[in-house]
Amino acid sequence: QKEVEQDPGPLSVPEGAIVSLNCTYSNSAFQYFMWYRQYSRKGPELLMYTYSSGNKEDGRFTAQVDKSSKYISLFIRDSQPSDSATYLCAMTGNQFYFGTGTSLTVIP
Amino acid sequence: DAGVIQSPRHEVTEMGQEVTLRCKPISGHNSLFWYRQTMMRGLELLIYFNNNVPIDDSGMPEDRFSAKMPNASFSTLKIQPSEPRDSAVYFCASSKGLAGLAYEQYFGPGTRLTVT
Numbered sequence: 001q002k003e004v005e006q007d008p009g010p011l012s013v014p015e016g017a018i019v020s021l022n023c024t025y026s027n028s029a030f031q032y033f034m035w036y037r038q039y040s041r042k043g044p045e046l047l048m049y050t051y052s053s054g055n056k057e058d059g060r061f062t063a064q065v066d067k068s069s070k071y072i073s074l075f076i077r078d079s080q081p082s083d084s085a086t087y088l089c090a091m092t093g094n095q096f097y098f099g100t101g102t103s104l105t106v107i108p
Numbered sequence: 109d110a111g112v113i114q115s116p117r118h119e120v121t122e123m124g125q126e127v128t129l130r131c132k133p134i135s136g137h138n139s140l141f142w143y144r145q146t147m148m149r150g151l152e153l154l155i156y157f158n159n160n161v162p163i164d165d166s167g168m169p170e171d172r173f174s175a176k177m178p179n180a181s182f183s184t185l186k187i188q189p190s191e192p193r194d195s196a197v198y199f200c201a202s203s204k205g206l207a208g209l210a211y212e213q214y215f216g217p218g219t220r221l222t223v224t
Contacts, residue, residue, distance in 0.1 A: 032211040043112075043199050043215030044151070088151065092211060095164065096141070100150030 003027055006089055006099030014107050019076040021087050021102050026070065029093035033065045035074045036088045038101065044088055048074070079106045112216035114200050120222045126188040129219045132181055133202030141213060142175055142185050143199040151199070157183065158206055190223045197221070 006023045013019055021035075032051055036044035050056045053067045062075040072091075076083055084106050089099040113132040121127055133140050141156040155165040157177045165175070172191070177183040187194055197220050201213040 034211050041218075043201070043218055044213075045215065046212050049211045096153060096156075096213075098143075098151040098153075 003097045004089060004091060004099045007102055008100055010103040010105065012105045012107060013079055015079060015081060017079050017106070019074075019079050019083070019104060019106075021074040021076075021089075021104070023072050023089035023091075023099045024070055025072070025091055025097075027091075027093060027097075028067070028070070030091040030097075032092045033063070033072050034090040034092075035061075035063055036090055036098070038086045038088060040085075044098075047087070076104075079104075081106045081108050112200055112202055112214055114198075114216035114219050116219060117217060118220045118222075120224065121190055122224055123191055124189045125223075126186065127190045127194075127221060127223075129185040129198050129200075129221070131183045131185070131200030131216060133183070133200070134214055135181070137202035137204055137214070138180070139203045139205060140177060140183050141201040141203075142183070143201065143215075145197045145199060145218070146195075154185070163206075187221075190221075192223045195221055195223050 004025045034049040035047045037047045038044040048058055048063045050063045050065045053065045056063045060077045064073045086101040086103045088101040115130045139158050142154040143151050145151045154167045155175045160177045175185045197218045199215050199218045201215045203213045
């Protein structure tokens with residue numbers, strides 16, 4: 001079993017839609033949970049991070065962590081074409097693990 | 109700050125040749141990571157250094173891969189001999205702190221390697 005599982009998509013939504021991206025994990029030692037965004041032919045960049053369980057909001061983006069279910073989510077409200085990218089979840093305890101990424105396209 | 113700098117940006121080489129990828133981390137960052145990204149396997153951590161010392165190289169796929177960090181501002185990833193299955197995008201990233209606390213990694217633009 002992989003440490004981190006992420007649906008690769010691709011996911012295609014109309015502009016203005018609410019997007020939900022998810023990851024599951026197996027290691028209960030993970031403490032920091034991150035979402036990275038990667039545009040085509042660029043390196044990933046940190047979008048948001050959450051420590052332990054709970055929610056964190058930043059503008060149109062909300063990150064949720066449910067440690068009891070070992071499940072994390074990223075919600076994007078009022079999605080824009082500029083949000084089209086691959087979104088990678090990542091988590092760390094003693095080591096750092098990335099999900100394989102979900103490709104998102106927001107259609108104008 | 110210029111960010112993480114990687115060179116070359118593109119590399120095309122023939123099977124059996126030696127390939128050296130280079131990375132300059134962000135000044136003041138004490139952890140450095142090498143990743144490989146492919147469509148099939150996603151982003152894989154190959155090795156990471158803390159204070160120039162290799163901490164975990166369990167992700168290095170074979171003995172053909174080696175990495176060094178002779179000082180805080182420079183690291184290399186070498187593949188010798190290269191094989192077509194090594195074709196991928198190789199990223200270098202840097203951060204402050206140890207990997208377990210390095211929730212914010214800054215990635216370079218990557219080196220796109222093609223081995224024919």
